[in-house]
Amino acid sequence: MENCKTGKRTFLFGKPPVISHWASVAGKKESEGPLKHTFDITEKDAYFGQKTWEQAERKMQQLALKTLLEKAKLEYRDIDIAFSGDLLNQCISSSFTLKNMAVPHLGLYGACSTMAESLILGAMCVAGGFCKNVVSMTSSHFASSERQYRFPLVYGGQRTPTAQWTVTGAGAALVSQHGKGPVITGCTVGTVVDLGIKDANNMGAAMAPAALATIRQHFEDTSLSVQDYDLIVTGDLGQLGKEILLTMAQQEGLQLGGKLADCGTLIFDTLKQDVHCGGSGCGCSAITLCGYLLDQLQNNKMNRILFCGTGALLSPTSSQQGLSIPGVCHAVSISGGKVWNS
């Protein structure tokens, strides 16, 4: 099979690229949650030994990348392209991570959809015949996000019930031409959807319509249905966003119940960990994927998942100017080795 586009916005890979290795770094709160045993590195110090939270976030990406390369027994020079981005203004976590590392770098901005976006572009570069080994990587940090998007932490602002908790973590995946591991068989690239939500503390509601649009399009574009997947896992809609997505899907006759999970509710115990609606941030879907989800596929606990990275494309400036919050969702179809060896 050749690489191709099918339907309106789904892309299929002739020779599916392999996610041969993955690595994750997580902060204190994440290491106390339900996925605590799935991370490669956990750290109690929010500063990761650095002077600032922004530099801590860079440190996490550096650790994730280093761990990934150690697992893969590769050197930095073996990376053909590193695709990465993050939430900080001008994506400084990502660019400073790769400073003077001699690694070709293409920077992305997809808000919390970045892990999915970087996998899609990595897979396209590999399947297109350009690269052997691509790194897809992202990060977020609770404290650097809070002070950039919301309030200084010392202000001690009260969080609203619909707020989500930005995950402190970095995830990295190696997308390769050869090797063993789960494979990326296709992807559906999202469009920017905005139904008018203006509450920057309710990002799940803002992103749910984009998630529905992409999931629906994925099934329209392909011969697949919900039943073909073991799990349809959204990036970080959180508890409320997930419920909105379920309801909206049901209204359109799409039954996701039983198959739908959300990284924002997988990563934290929303009842016990005081995170309100759950996790968010680029790191949320990144470390849930580059740990729990890929492990499940590797170990044949699941055969096929639709990994749907969701992003809220707002900025404090756009919110201050009274604009609503556009959302985006990119879906990546990932299959375990079991399916593809048959």
Place this chain on the structure above:
Amino acid sequence: MENCKTGKRTFLFGKPPVISHWASVAGKKESEGPLKHTFDITEKDAYFGQKTWEQAERKMQQLALKTLLEKAKLEYRDIDIAFSGDLLNQCISSSFTLKNMAVPHLGLYGACSTMAESLILGAMCVAGGFCKNVVSMTSSHFASSERQYRFPLVYGGQRTPTAQWTVTGAGAALVSQHGKGPVITGCTVGTVVDLGIKDANNMGAAMAPAALATIRQHFEDTSLSVQDYDLIVTGDLGQLGKEILLTMAQQEGLQLGGKLADCGTLIFDTLKQDVHCGGSGCGCSAITLCGYLLDQLQNNKMNRILFCGTGALLSPTSSQQGLSIPGVCHAVSISGGKVWNS
């Protein structure tokens, strides 16, 4: 020929994608400069009829995209993927441009290298067999950049002699599988280079080492030399950055003199227009390419150029934390029809 990687970080396209159409929108100062006759749309109102400068920047991207599609006689639904990014925090110009347009969108952050980055990814998607028509697009706005990166405009701060003037403009290119026009034959993806410059008002100096690294690598990776190009054109090093690049190259035995141009010095008359070291911003290289440069190739005034988008990957936060400014440069080899019909 198949798509491939050659050398350390150069990628060649088996069937070179065509830049079949391009469009540019420019502000008042740009419309008074040397390239004034090459823009599709010029506007004296810095607000472009909008309420804020940020929304003016979005309006420019919308106009560039609309003009591009009109020229190409395409509809929004014909775009397989739009690659775009900008300088504003969280790239809001780009995401709000595509809001509810049903156009698949992958967001980029490459600072002022974004035009080159979007061309590279567009070309990879087309040559990889995934897309027929991809849009590569970016923008910047003097006023939205000044207040985000530097001072409120009303403060009337004195600009330093090495400062550059952020271009108000948006450029868009259609990268296609078929059609007539200049073709993208290869590209060299940049690495993040930081030699320790900390002055955020001297970005040319910060980016020059990255430009040299990528240009040198392009020649090392390919059988090409400076003589094979009519022009090697950097994104926006400005007057000082260009001189630094020439000197550094000469010290390494690479003679760029006579072949080197910079979009930052092409777009403004640096002596008469009070822009100090010249133009900068994503829009600078975007509207110089999507006008003057592609016109020159189309009209056989030039046969082959190396378009080297340069980006300074700083943020106000990284500068305030005392960090130096990493630079990046992505090179795109573009040939006019003349060369490739022979």
